[in-house]
Amino acid sequence: MEALQFEFMRNALMAGLLASVLCGVMGTLVVVNRLVFLSGGIAHAAYGGIGMALYLGWPVLPTTVGFSLGASLFMAGVMSGARHRADTLIGVLWAVGMAVGIVFVDLTPGYNTDLMSYLFGSILAVSDTDLWLMALTGVLVCGFVALQYDWILAMSYDEEFARVRRVPVQALRLVFIGLLAVAVVMIMRVVGLILVIALLTIPPFIAERYSTDLVRMMIASSVLSAAFTVSGLALSYVFDLSSGASIILVAAACFWFSLGIDRFRSQRDPSSPV
Amino acid sequence: MKDMREPDNAEEPVVELDNVCFSFHRRPVLENVTLSLKRLDFTALIGPNGGGKTTLLKVILGLVTPRSGRVRILGGRAGETSHRIGYVPQGVDVNLRFPISVADVVSMGLTGPGLPRRWLSRREKSAALASLDRLGMERHAGRRIGELSGGQRQRVFLARALATQPEILLLDEPTAGIDARGQAEMYLLLRELNERMTILVVSHDLLMISTHVKSVACLNRRLHYHGQAEITDEMLETMYPCTEGEVCPVELIAHGLPHRVLQHHPEDE
Incomplete structure (x- = not known):
């Protein structure tokens, strides 16, 4: 608990919780709509936006959001x-977005x-600004889902x-993919590219x-990812590890554990659906 | 080819296809299909696999747009009237892991055009559940859809279509995966529903065709409409296109109701 006296720790915790809500709601829709690959594509293509912002000296966050919005709508x-070829094309955009980002960074002087x-x-x-932006995104996402729930459910199922x-x-x-x-x-911005996909x-x-x-499913996912984030952060604080990787490993451990429980259950009761 | 049973009926057809053509990857699926269904018709759509039966239903629903031809459904353009049609698709085995209860699948029938309704009221939910009750599935309302058998899911999908309070009911092989008793119950239910709605059902089931439906349409890229529900040689040709030496289709029929099967269609004479 002594960790919480640091402002950066409190902000980290807050960011982790906000990210958990975002991931729980969006992740649920991503998984049931089978859009995991698309999400990966969006996240990696966003790199092009970061590189572009650095090269042109534009503000990073708005440029990246704009760039990934464009890529996602495309x-x-x-x-x-x-x-029938959507996965291939997304794979191409995935790689191109990243390559564009790296080349832009190469062209930008300095590290x-x-x-x-x-x-x-x-x-x-x-930063506090990051937290506010995340909170705003959270409100938008939850508002969208709450207002359009029956349409979203029908579309997804x-x-x-x-x-x-x-x-x-x-x-x-389109609105969903834009969001x-x-x-x-x-x-x-907060937890990194790798952790986004994991969460x-x-x-x-x-x-x-x-x-x-x-x-x-959204609520359970949010609670789970909050638990992963908080325990990962605690581990990273205690053992001085990198926070993102600790969170992922906690999540992965639970993932394998839940798979194991399932297998155990289905062996005892072969009639239950998997 | 018009339905001649009620020549004095001036009412506009509820389904009207005129010279509809549709191709998929440059392969023709529907060629010059002309079909006209009147209110309270009960028509079976038969034909070989790949003959375009499901595609025809999708044209009626506006899910696919034909290359040419005219489509008018319930007096409007296809796709603009689809919310007045109840659709029971063939693929009830998709998305089995989706976390959704039987009750919520049926309530999906209440989703409609206009603004989304967010959360359904208790009364609306119970109206939806009434259609589940009608199919004898009410005790499964709280179960996950993936836990049901194929035949039970089929009934849930029919209940969902009924919850939309449709004027036309389109069913794509509704008895696939249902046992004999379930099939008989479904036919009786369809017959009862036919008192209030027009029904077009894709079926391979000759028993159903000969005893329940009012007319038959054979589809193998081209459509042939038969105003009466008798099984003709031509239908058998369409359904079981076989050369001599292969299984004789007549033998398949002989187990059914031969006295009806052997009747000749006036058009063929």
Whole structure:
């Protein structure tokens, strides 16, 4: 508890909790809509934006958000157009975005720590502004889900049926992917690229099989990722490890544990669905 | 080809396809399909696999846009009236891990155009559950959809379609994966529903065709409409295109209701 007397520790904790809510809600939708690969693409393509901002001397966060919004909407377009090859095209954008970022950084004189902080995160160096921006994103995301819940549910479970019911699936998906891009950059700023993907996928994966509906899955995922974040931070403080990696390892340990429990259960009761 | 049973009925057809063509990857799936269904028709759509049956349903729903031809559904353009159609798709085995209860799947039928309704009221929920009750599935309302058997899921999907209070019901092989008793119950239910709604059902089930439906449409890229529900040689050709020496289709029929099967369709004479 003595760790909490430091402001950076309190900010780190706050950032971790806000990221947990974002990841719990967005991660749930990402997992049930099978958009994990797209999220990875958005996160890596965002690198192009960081490089561009550094090279042109533009403010990093707005440039990155703009860049990844553009990339994500382009990917969304690709997905609705060439569905059967969407994964390949996302893979290309994924690599190109990163390469663009690296070349821009090469062209920028001097060593830049910003790029590293986006890769591994800088949860211990979160500013108040970052926290406010994350909170704002959280409000947007939760507002979107709360207002459009039945449409989102219909689109996620059975897109064809949603279209028959004349739910504007196309527009809904664009808004969702746009919000995802903003959320991913916000979370990345704090916990890093690698942790974004881990927190978006691991908690929802564990929560999915114990939840009877999406809302419960979102809440369970948020709680799980908060638990991972807090215990990871504690471990990193006690053993002087890097925070992002500690959080991921705690999450991964629970992931394997839950898989093990499942296997054990299905052996004892072969009739239960996996 | 018009339905001639009610020549004095001036009512506009609820489903009207005129020379509809559709291709998928330059392979023609539907060629010059013309079909007209009147209110309270009960039509079976039969044909071989790949004959375009599911595609035809999707054209009616506006999920795919034909290359050419005219489509009018319930007096409007396809896709603009799809919320008035109940659709029971074939693929009930998709997304089995999705965390959703049976009750929520059925409530999805209440989602509609206009503003999203956020959370459903208790009354709306109970209305949705009434359709679940009708299919004898109410005791499964709280279970996860993935825990049910294929036949049970089929019924839940029909309940979802009924919750939309449709004017037309489109079913894509609704009895696949259902046991004989369940099938019989489903036919009886469809017949009862037909008192209030037009039904178009994709089926391979000759028993159902010969005893329940009012008319038959054979689809193998081209559509052939039969105003009466008898099984003709031509239908057998469409459904079981086989050369001599292979399994004789007539034998398949002989186990059913031969006296009906052997009737000749007036058009063929």
